[in-house]
Amino acid sequence: MAHATKMAAEASQTPDVFRTQLRDNAAQITALAAAIKQKDPEFVYMIGRGTSDHAGVFGKYLIETELGLPVAAAAPSVNSVFGKSLRLQKALVFVISQSGRSPDILAQAKMAKEKGALVVALVNDESSPLADLADFFVPLKAGPEVAVAATKSYLASLYALLTIVATCSDNQALHEALSALPDRLDDTIAQAPVLTAEILQPMERCVVLGRAFGYAVSREIALKMKEVLGVQAEAFSSAEFLHGPVALLNRGVAIIDVHVPDASASFHSGQIEEVKRRGAPVFPLLKVDDEVHPLVAPLLIMQRFYLDIEIAARTLNMDPDNPVGLKKVTETV
Known part of the structure; x- marks a missing residue:
């Protein structure tokens, strides 16, 4: 194809x-x-x-x-x-x-x-x-x-x-x-997009929230939001976010919810409900079935996310292959 x-x-x-x-x-x-x-x-x-x-x-x-x-x-x-x-x-x-x-x-x-x-x-x-x-x-x-x-x-x-x-x-x-x-x-590749251009078009700033393995991939999600879409994005553990950074919600920051069905799931869900209660717009990523092994669930979430932001970038007239100011191999000392 x-x-x-x-x-x-x-x-x-x-x-x-x-x-x-x-x-x-x-x-x-x-x-x-x-x-x-x-x-x-x-x-x-x-x-x-x-x-x-x-x-x-x-x-x-x-x-x-x-x-x-x-x-x-x-x-x-x-x-x-x-x-x-x-x-x-x-x-x-x-x-x-x-x-x-x-x-x-x-x-x-x-x-x-x-x-x-x-x-x-x-x-x-x-x-x-x-x-x-x-x-x-x-x-x-x-x-x-x-x-x-x-x-x-x-x-x-x-x-x-x-x-x-x-x-x-x-x-x-x-x-x-x-x-x-x-x-x-x-x-997962054959599924419909979850994070759509309609959601992303008005988004200038966002916080990516996950817990444990969800937080582990949130760092990569935030980087790609910056690289591919030019959205100012920062990743936090959903637990850590409530210890001060939650004040960002006063500035109209959107929340991307990375929910992984592992031992941290119930704690993360409670923290997401708290940011919703405070009026934050929350956009979940791919929901993984509970029967999927929790250690591979983050990879399914990332697979769908990568394809979603590529589609959104093209829809918004951006070039996902060549983000402005970036190059493929970066060598640092």
Whole structure:
């Protein structure tokens, strides 16, 4: 099927990306799980920028809830700008990147390897120098991604993290959900838009609210609202939002509701009812059926969201492939 934009085409390739990961990465991930068990790390350290950093936030919730390991996010400039090394000999380090070429990311990964960490690179570009630097190189298998707004590579990062954690924890229910997910994504792609141009056209500012895994993907949703639609967007945990930022509702800010049917769902719903009570306009994203495994539900929500904002951007005479002032690969020191 032909697509109007590269963003739509690439986002729609995600189910096949997942199928390729399942087929091609199984042996590598089994070996990685054995190495993690042997390393017996005391904590996890996530390295990434932009969308890849957002994948790390998802990884934090995933690893802490499923493996019981604390997860910290890297500040790459600590090494690349300040020249400081960290004590990472007891760490499991994930380096997440589309290109694997930004100098600060490479410097941080090199430092971690030199300090004795077990370094795992989740990278889409298989010619990346991280392939030689990391202890384990797990290709995301997303193929070329030309549109400036990352879609399939972000979801591929989440899928790889989920597969690694399912293997480390021997979680059969999660393995089954991951195997079924490509077909569920196909069904989600075929559905009607949820977040429409009619909703988005008057929106100048919004807050994206989620809790736990919903918050984890809210960071990426807010970024894409800015990148693709030029909407000023900020992500908050729905719990954190009530601790002060709720004052933003006095300025007519819209709320995007990211509801994930996990253990946090009832708490999040209560917080959404509170912002409604205060008069905020609330726009929910895709509602995922309760029988879907809660750890894969965020990926279904993101799949529909990516397609929705692409359609809305075209309807509003914007170019989702080439947002003004942005480029595909950003290299920072």
